[in-house]
Amino acid sequence: MVAANLVAKDKRLDENNIFSVDAELSLLKSAAIYGANASGKSNLARAMTFMKWFMINSSKGTQITEKIDVEPFRLSIGTESRPSYFEIVFLLDEQKYRYGFEATQDKVVSEWLFYVPKVRETNIFKRDHSGINFSKIYKADGIQQKTRHNALFLSVSAQFNVNIAEKILNWVTSQLKIVSGLNDNGYQGYTSHYLVKSNVKRDAILKLIGKLDLGIGELDIEEVGSRESLLDKTKNLPDEFKELFNKVAELILDGRGEAKTASIKTLHHKFDDNGVLVGKALFDLNSDESEGTKKIFAISGLLVDSLQEGKTLVIDEFDARLHPLISYAIVELFNSNETNPNNSQLIFITHDTNLLTNKLFRRDQIWFTEKNRYGVTDLYSLAEYKVRNDVSFENDYIKGRYGAIPYIGDLVHLLDAHG
Incomplete structure (x- = not known):
């Protein structure tokens, strides 16, 4: 994601959204990719x-x-x-x-x-x-x-x-x-691993979840156990059952031989009829929490790890099950010298036009995909367009000025009973 030779309307974007590799090369900290459904994103x-x-x-x-x-x-x-x-x-x-x-x-x-x-x-x-x-x-x-x-x-x-x-x-x-925003529940184990094994990442994950206003007071993680402790249970089993047990163990253990999460509990404050705090209620993450909460938990470990270690994170369907303000806040984490000092990069695919603003992105951070009449996908940047920095990127995109939107036919007579 090479930065273009341009200047943003808000000078803070030039200071925070890019970083210099050397005197000739500057890179972007984030990039958003937009396009119609089936456009190749x-x-x-x-x-x-x-x-x-x-x-x-x-x-x-x-x-x-x-x-x-x-x-x-x-x-x-x-x-x-x-x-x-x-x-x-x-x-x-x-x-x-x-x-x-x-x-x-x-x-x-x-x-x-x-x-x-x-x-x-x-x-x-x-x-x-x-x-x-x-x-x-x-x-x-x-x-x-x-x-x-x-x-x-x-x-x-x-x-x-x-x-x-x-x-x-x-x-x-x-x-x-590289993560699919539609199938990200599998990363719950990734987040749980850091909650259990890394105090630095645990503190950052808990702080992130708290800041995103999910109503979660605390998290309680139960582990299955180590590979050795699980396989030790096979000693007295017949050989035909040992093979089956080993296959089950592979499903519940990660590649490092450490336990994946067996149970993730969220703790919420409980109040009486007068609004006085009287205790805590224990919820099961997967059965009691919303799809959005489950997604945030799953990707929070990825977000924190990427920011702390300077990694590159690619997320497809970034906005799925996320409130627009939460999506915005996550992008801000990467577009910041304070929260992203190690120059981690976020590339995400989205339909969330709330993010299409010159308050968040330079023009070279916004990309589009569009198919031509032959079905070939073209990937291009907003930096290729001669537009003023103070225009509304979102409004112009919805109006079709940059392409990469669906052209919907006349639906008036679609359900005409006499058709």
């Missing part, structure tokens, strides 16, 4: 999700006979047989990297990795129809012969302890988080 998040998964798992999560989970653009005969193209540019250890690959369902067609050691971009490795070539710094002798046609050289290199590949995959695994 979620495909962007899905493409990023696949790229991350394939980078991490292609060497170990697939077999030689398996297809690669890419889908060609099927609305043009010219693209049906072409490979899908993926590329990411990122900063790691204060150096700029550019990594990408092209793949069909049958094989990786090409793959490349570049970095900028000083001024000029330099090739680290390149893979094409003629083979795999790499520079001396990559130290991957013999690994090209071990790379399957349906696996990434980067992924295989990391499996064989090539330092640069390991660092890149560690960055992708730990620093890039």
Whole structure:
């Protein structure tokens, strides 16, 4: 998310919403993506999700006979047989990297990795129809012969302890988080882990939940137990039951072998008929709280972890089940030198036009997706439009000035009984 050479109406946005990498490069702390339904917004998040998964798992999560989970653009005969193209540019250890690959369902067609050691971009490795070539710094002798046609050289290199590949995959695994706002309940365990294991993150999570006015006084977390304590219970079981128990244990334990949450309770104040506080009521998060409260709890760990560790967080359907003021407050957390001193980045996909304001965003932080008559999605920025900084971005967007809205036909006679 490179910042454009522009000045916001509110100077505070220029001071808080961007950060400088060096004298020539400035990046944005957040970006919002708008567009009509079926305009391709979620495909962007899905493409990023696949790229991350394939980078991490292609060497170990697939077999030689398996297809690669890419889908060609099927609305043009010219693209049906072409490979899908993926590329990411990122900063790691204060150096700029550019990594990408092209793949069909049958094989990786090409793959490349570049970095900028000083001024000029330099090739680290390149893979094409003629083979795999790499520079001396990559130290991957013999690994090209071990790379399957349906696996990434980067992924295989990391499996064989090539330092640069390991660092890149560690960055992708730990620093890039991609979340669906419609299926975020699965991150309750992520939040619960920090509530139990990290005092610093626990304090921040509780403060965030308290500030968002959910009416929750306290949280009570019950853990299942460690992997060892669970598997210890299988000692006296018949062999056929041990296998079943182990599968159940995998479902309730996370990848670190630590317990996922068995029960999350929220405590609310209880009052008598005169409004006097008399005690507390214990609610079950999943059965007694609202969908919005459950979502905020689930993503609060992600938000706090991203802000504290300087991570990049991508959220599809960001506004689902969230009040507009809560969405606004979350974006403000990222657009702030005070609450985001580590330059975490938030990229989110939304329909919430309440956020389309020059009080929150610079023009280069607002993006749109729109399909042309051939079904091809175009992603473009508001910075490409010549608009005054003091105009209402929301009103102009709803009026269709920037495109990326649905064009709804005449519905007057839709339910005409005589039709």
